[in-house]
Amino acid sequence: MNQTNSPILISACLTGINCRYNGTNALREDLLKRYSYKNLIPVCPEQLGGLPTPRPQAEISSDKVIDINGRDATKEFIDGANEVLRIVKLFDIKKALLKEKSPSCGVRFIYKNNKLLEGIGVTARLLKTIGVEIEGVD
Numbered sequence: 001m002n003q004t005n006s007p008i009l010i011s012a013c014l015t016g017i018n019c020r021y022n023g024t025n026a027l028r029e030d031l032l033k034r035y036s037y038k039n040l041i042p043v044c045p046e047q048l049g050g051l052p053t054p055r056p057q058a059e060i061s062s063d064k065v066i067d068i069n070g071r072d073a074t075k076e077f078i079d080g081a082n083e084v085l086r087i088v089k090l091f092d093i094k095k096a097l098l099k100e101k102s103p104s105c106g107v108r109f110i111y112k113n114n115k116l117l118e119g120i121g122v123t124a125r126l127l128k129t130i131g132v133e134i135e136g137v138d
Contacts, residue, residue: 008035008087009096009127011105012042012136019044023054026099027138041091045104045123049080059111060103060119077104081123088132098124100136107136 013020016027032040047053056067058077065077081104087093098105098121106121120128127134 005059006094007039007091009084009091009093009098009132010035010040010042011097011099011102011137012044012047013099014097015040015042017042017044019047019053021046021053021055021057031097031137035097041087041093043084043087044086045080046077047080048083049076051076051079051080055131059113060121061113065103065122072094077122081102081126084123085126085130088127088130093132095133095135096127097135097137098127100138105136107134109136 013026014028014031016025020026045107056069057063058067064072065073067073098107100106101109101111102121103110104121104123107124108118110119110121111118112119120136124134
């Protein structure tokens with residue numbers, strides 16, 4: 001499958017699915033319209049990793065993902081990234097539209113130690129490593 005026919009992975013919250021940590025979404029109708037000719041594959045790495053919705057907000061701290069209650073959620077974030085990787089391989093996905101500032105999907109910015117900083121989320125990093133074109137969406 002060439003890139004023009006390849007589906008695009010998209011953070012599920014951007015499609016209007018209520019999967020964000022607080023049970024809301026980040027619907028971007030402009031994106032859905034712009035890519036209406038493409039097959040969009042919505043994913044929420046955090047849900048795929050076994051975390052509930054809603055769930056405690058989390059951020060990257062050093063090399064771990066810690067929620068606001070101090071619980072280490074790194075395993076769930078890694079498991080979710082690996083599930084997304086399986087989907088990417090299954091559908092031969094070459095491009096992903098990911099929710100910026102997320103500890104999973106952030107492409108350019110993530111929260112780290114209560115500050116918005118340049119950084120990359122767990123899933124975004126994995127996809128970048130295997131050559132998927134990743135685009136961060138606010």
